[in-house]
Amino acid sequence: MRPMYQPYEYFLGFRYTRARSRDNFISFITVASMLGIMIGVMALIVVLSVMNGFHKEIRERILGMVSHATITSFEGGLKDWPQAMELAKQHPEVVDAAPYVESQVMLVNGQNVAGALIRGIDPALEPRVADISDKMNAGSLDDLADKSYNIVLGKELAMTLGVAVGDKVTVITPHAMVTPVGTMPRLKRFTVSGVFEVGMGDFDSGVALIHIRDGARLSRLDDAVTGVRLKVRDLYEAQQVAFELADQMQEIYYIRDWSHYRRNFFEALKTEKRMMGFILFLIVLVAAFSVIIAMIMVVKEKQSDIAILRTIGASSRSIMKIFLVQGATIGVFGVALGVIAGVLLALNVEQIVSWLEETLGFEAIDSDLYYISRLPSDVQAGDVTLIAIVAFVITVFFALLPAARAARVQPAEALRYE
Numbered sequence: 001m002r003p004m005y006q007p008y009e010y011f012l013g014f015r016y017t018r019a020r021s022r023d024n025f026i027s028f029i030t031v032a033s034m035l036g037i038m039i040g041v042m043a044l045i046v047v048l049s050v051m052n053g054f055h056k057e058i059r060e061r062i063l064g065m066v067s068h069a070t071i072t073s074f075e076g077g078l079k080d081w082p083q084a085m086e087l088a089k090q091h092p093e094v095v096d097a098a099p100y101v102e103s104q105v106m107l108v109n110g111q112n113v114a115g116a117l118i119r120g121i122d123p124a125l126e127p128r129v130a131d132i133s134d135k136m137n138a139g140s141l142d143d144l145a146d147k148s149y150n151i152v153l154g155k156e157l158a159m160t161l162g163v164a165v166g167d168k169v170t171v172i173t174p175h176a177m178v179t180p181v182g183t184m185p186r187l188k189r190f191t192v193s194g195v196f197e198v199g200m201g202d203f204d205s206g207v208a209l210i211h212i213r214d215g216a217r218l219s220r221l222d223d224a225v226t227g228v229r230l231k232v233r234d235l236y237e238a239q240q241v242a243f244e245l246a247d248q249m250q251e252i253y254y255i256r257d258w259s260h261y262r263r264n265f266f267e268a269l270k271t272e273k274r275m276m277g278f279i280l281f282l283i284v285l286v287a288a289f290s291v292i293i294a295m296i297m298v299v300k301e302k303q304s305d306i307a308i309l310r311t312i313g314a315s316s317r318s319i320m321k322i323f324l325v326q327g328a329t330i331g332v333f334g335v336a337l338g339v340i341a342g343v344l345l346a347l348n349v350e351q352i353v354s355w356l357e358e359t360l361g362f363e364a365i366d367s368d369l370y371y372i373s374r375l376p377s378d379v380q381a382g383d384v385t386l387i388a389i390v391a392f393v394i395t396v397f398f399a400l401l402p403a404a405r406a407a408r409v410q411p412a413e414a415l416r417y418e
């Protein structure tokens with residue numbers, strides 16, 4: 001019994017791909033199909049890598065102010081926060097923890113007024129859960145001491161208020177106090193001791209930092225805090241860690257991971273990436289569709305060869321395999337070249353864009369608009385592998401039609417006019 005796979009099927013499939021056709025147009029279509037697949041795969045890898053880079057940059061900037069996970073109380077102030085910190089640290093994935101106090105306030109300097117989220121932090125513990133200390137343009141978090149009533153402002157918030165380091169701002173809290181002349185809002189003068197710049201408008205224009213004890217007195221929390229901020233080993237596992245901590249603490253505390261703070265925003269980023277990938281994949285589909293045209297022309301040209309093979313005993317299945325090998329070869333080379341070119345381009349896209357900016361004299365990214373002065377890129381092996389596999393499968397699938405047509409060629413009809 002003849003084995004299912006014969007060497008000549010692969011040999012002929014490779015040979016039909018390499019051989020110079022008598023019709024130069026067929027050769028051109030074949031090469032164009034291969035180049036189209038390569039360009040499509042390359043474009044997908046580069047664009048998705050750049051999008052991954054943007055998403056990573058945004059995540060890191062957001063997580064510079066928002067922790068991986070937080071522990072709060074269902075009733076408001078968290079009184080037994082040291083116990084919550086110790087319980088959280090027992091989890092093997094939790095790296096460290098730090099308490100915090102938050103409240104909405106109004107900041108006033110003369111005629112300049114701005115709303116802000118004021119956050120009380122422990123300068124000794126905060127760097128363990130966030131990288132805000134690396135974002136300081138002026139001053140230091142160490143200047144925030146208990147009863148110093150110093151305040152660190154975001155860059156845009158400081159510009160809105162028209163203040164710099166050493167100036168005074170008045171903090172107005174929503175917690176009213178009763179005086180002999182009636183109910184008055186709580187006011188406290190703070191000295192600007194620093195300015196930070198995260199690179200995200202929401203934080204740079206709407207967040208201020210003070211010492212945690214100053215914040216507790218301002219919010220009338222006494223020894224309590226708003227919650228505890230956690231840092232985990234892998235931020236992508238933060239949701240699972242939050243679930244496990246919630247189960248471990250038996251619903252004593254309310255635990256949220258970082259994705260809850262900007263769920264709609266991060267979901268929008270995922271949707272954008274999926275839709276962009278789908279749109280760009282149409283390039284691969286167009287190139288793969290041209291494989292059908294090229295292979296149909298090859299089948300038409302090789303009808304006499306097919307007829308001879310059939311007359312010496314080749315089965316329809318073997319003929320189909322020959323042309324499937326040809327289509328697969330086009331796919332392999334197109335995908336391989338696309339992956340190599342795409343990865344190399346994605347890894348060097350920042351340098352390439354910088355060179356183009358210097359050569360052509362234009363600015364690709366306006367840092368004032370996007371808060372990013374460079375074009376970040378993050379090549380993910382999962383994306384590259386998925387693109388390569390799907391592109392190859394589509395190419396082979398599109399090669400099935402001409403291969404099936406070749407298998408149906410009748411020797412007598414093909415040789416009638418030879």
